[in-house]
Amino acid sequence: MTDRKPARTTTRRTPRLLVAGLLVVIAAIAAALGYQSLASSSSTAAPPIDVVRSDHRGALGEADGAVPDGTTVFDDEIPGVANLDPDLLGALRRAATDAAGDGVELFVDSGWRSPEYQEQLLHEAVSKYGSEAEAARWVATADTSAHVSGDAVDIGPFDATAWLSEHGAGYGLCQTYSNEPWHYELRPEAIDHGCPPMYADPTHDPRMRQ
Numbered sequence: 001m002t003d004r005k006p007a008r009t010t011t012r013r014t015p016r017l018l019v020a021g022l023l024v025v026i027a028a029i030a031a032a033l034g035y036q037s038l039a040s041s042s043s044t045a046a047p048p049i050d051v052v053r054s055d056h057r058g059a060l061g062e063a064d065g066a067v068p069d070g071t072t073v074f075d076d077e078i079p080g081v082a083n084l085d086p087d088l089l090g091a092l093r094r095a096a097t098d099a100a101g102d103g104v105e106l107f108v109d110s111g112w113r114s115p116e117y118q119e120q121l122l123h124e125a126v127s128k129y130g131s132e133a134e135a136a137r138w139v140a141t142a143d144t145s146a147h148v149s150g151d152a153v154d155i156g157p158f159d160a161t162a163w164l165s166e167h168g169a170g171y172g173l174c175q176t177y178s179n180e181p182w183h184y185e186l187r188p189e190a191i192d193h194g195c196p197p198m199y200a201d202p203t204h205d206p207r208m209r210q
């Protein structure tokens, strides 16, 4: 064993530099991948096309309902929040305050959207899913979307939707679609009677057939 030592130091000198360089590259790749997976899996394992992601935010701005990272239900100056139905917003703020008491912070991934913004999301969904029929399972039209009327909000990250799924009914906040655990709407009757059954996805929602 000991007689190999000199050989080791000489052969390792150059590789060490290479190894150090490789480690830097690997760390950079890992950081990029880690960031991507964090960004894309913040709410659920299901594909969150309904949620407006950062790479979509360039085309239409905050005035159309795009929300910056870290937006909360208390951010009055952001149109995506300010243009929500006042009753929905009130319920969200009561829930967010109580969730904070449990150490959970609610973030708004998407709230009110302009019709133009909704159409853009729908076009993106059609190209992503390959057909209008499949896209309709995830994104409504501007005429039917509860986001456009200010009656829906997409909440993240996972611990926030988990908190809402347990406590939301007490505030009249109900998950509407089984395939969108982040999408909440106001159902005042839920405070006394619990949330109504969810639709499997938006294509089962009679409001989406117009």
Ligand SMILES: [Zn+2]
Pocket: 050, 147, 152, 153, 154, 180, 182, 183, 184
């Ligand atoms: Zn939604």
